Amino acid sequence: NAGVTQTPKFRVLKTGQSMTLLCAQDMNHEYMYWYRQDPGMGLRLIHYSVGEGTTAKGEVPDGYNVSRLKKQNFLLGLESAAPSQTSVYFCASSKPGAENTEAFFGQGTRLTVV
């Protein structure tokens, strides 16, 4: 059981370039999330999705777009990368329910924008 898988694991971009981060989960979870992790800032929610075809903004959505065309995939796009987007990005998924709100995380994508 793979759980949550992120692609790629590492990437270096030049300022202004675009890229898409892919998150795939095989647990049939309804909810999916994208977080960024920065030193001293913890994890901050970028965008999230509560189901196929739906997305919503989180705490720091500017500069990012997302899509959830299939239940198992959640894509995070950077249209024009900026050095401020240098970070470690984590995808997570969870299943709704009072007893099942554990979020399962991917291994992270380390992105450097130069």
Added chain:
Amino acid sequence: AQRVTQPEKLLSVFKGAPVELKCNYSYSGSPELFWYVQYSRQRLQLLLRHISRESIKGFTADLNKGETSFHLKKPFAQEEDSAMYYCALSRGGSNYKLTFGKGTLLTVNP
């Protein structure tokens, strides 16, 4: 708005000493509180949640609604406990997105 505060960025203890990682939250409703842990070069994983009232790897955490706290405790720290610990809050209901604190890096010295 919900907020999670972890006042200590760094915490260093010796092996065998008690450890307490502090977490305070602000939320007007009934929150669900969690502790997540990230060991070196590993993904975040759930350590424990208040609703389960369980002890994992010797760690416990009690939700104190009066003090709006959810401190993580362990009576005797081990070197393998060294990791980054995040306190997180969910509003429950139909919205389960997590709000994380900034994390506390725990180092257990031999």
